[in-house]
Amino acid sequence: MSAPDPRYPLGPMPTPLELTLRERQEALRQLRELPQRLRAAVQGLTDAQLDTPYREGGWTVRQVVHHVADSHMNAFFRLKLALTEANPVVKPYDEGTWADLPDTALPPHISLNLLDALHARLLTVLDGVTDWSRPWTHPAQGRTYTLDTLLAMYAWHGRHHVAHISALRGQHGW
Numbered sequence: 001m002s003a004p005d006p007r008y009p010l011g012p013m014p015t016p017l018e019l020t021l022r023e024r025q026e027a028l029r030q031l032r033e034l035p036q037r038l039r040a041a042v043q044g045l046t047d048a049q050l051d052t053p054y055r056e057g058g059w060t061v062r063q064v065v066h067h068v069a070d071s072h073m074n075a076f077f078r079l080k081l082a083l084t085e086a087n088p089v090v091k092p093y094d095e096g097t098w099a100d101l102p103d104t105a106l107p108p109h110i111s112l113n114l115l116d117a118l119h120a121r122l123l124t125v126l127d128g129v130t131d132w133s134r135p136w137t138h139p140a141q142g143r144t145y146t147l148d149t150l151l152a153m154y155a156w157h158g159r160h161h162v163a164h165i166s167a168l169r170g171q172h173g174w
């Protein structure tokens with residue numbers, strides 16, 4: 001058996017077109033808890049530890065935190081587009097080069113506070129969704145997804161990055 005891929009501690013991103021009510025509730029709970037879980041994941045780390053890559057050649061812990069905020073801001077816009085337009089084509093972005101822009105050197109609390117506010121709005125909009133089958137299209141993959149897909153993707157995404165940080169802390173005994 002090959003070693004687990006350190007990039008994907010939880011396995012690949014799920015892209016279901018439809019969730020059961022129970023799966024939806026679980027994903028909403030995970031997304032609601034993400035800001036506090038990410039905050040707890042970096043709690044007490046020094047600047048040197050924050051600037052340590054979570055794996056060889058990977059992003060630093062600091063970059064991971066800022067990336068989650070970048071990604072979930074995009075999620076919020078994608079959600080609002082999908083709720084207000086007919087099958088909108090969303091805008092891809094290059095997350096690798098975004099993670100190298102100067103704002104990703106800021107202290108993590110900047111993005112943790114942003115995520116607190118962002119998720120308050122994101123979850124308020126999600127709590128109001130009545131049609132989880134509303135479509136949106138990602139042009140890079142050329143695929144049309146649903147709001148269930150968006151919910152499952154981003155619930156996974158937050159946990160995926162918290163797991164990167166937890167694994168690093170475990171390896172170093174931090």
Ligand code: NI
Binds near residue numbers: 067071157161
């Ligand atoms: Ni990511």
